[in-house]
Amino acid sequence: MRTNRGFDSDDDRWAAVKARDAEADGKFWSCVVTTGVYCRPSCPARPKRQNVRFAASPADARAAGFRACKRCRPDEA
Numbered sequence: 001m002r003t004n005r006g007f008d009s010d011d012d013r014w015a016a017v018k019a020r021d022a023e024a025d026g027k028f029w030s031c032v033v034t035t036g037v038y039c040r041p042s043c044p045a046r047p048k049r050q051n052v053r054f055a056a057s058p059a060d061a062r063a064a065g066f067r068a069c070k071r072c073r074p075d076e077a
Helices: 010-019 058-063
Strands: 029-032 037-039 052-055
Touching: 010 052, 029 058, 037 058, 052 058
Parallel strands: none
Antiparallel strands: 029 037, 029 052
8 A cells, every 4th residue: 555645756646636635636647748738646637648747736737738628627726
């Protein structure tokens, strides 16, 4: 069982995205290059790993040119 919940590496973050881990919400955001959106880690969207980048905040994702996902609404509480 995983004890480090810091999501410090891209591998840790990707594992959280694959698992739709709600514990990771608010700790990082996944940005999908092919669609131009950023999502919560728990989003039901299933991007391919090679298309995903990670951002530390919604502001960082927007600054990189991504827009909020309409499914998971990452800017809402």
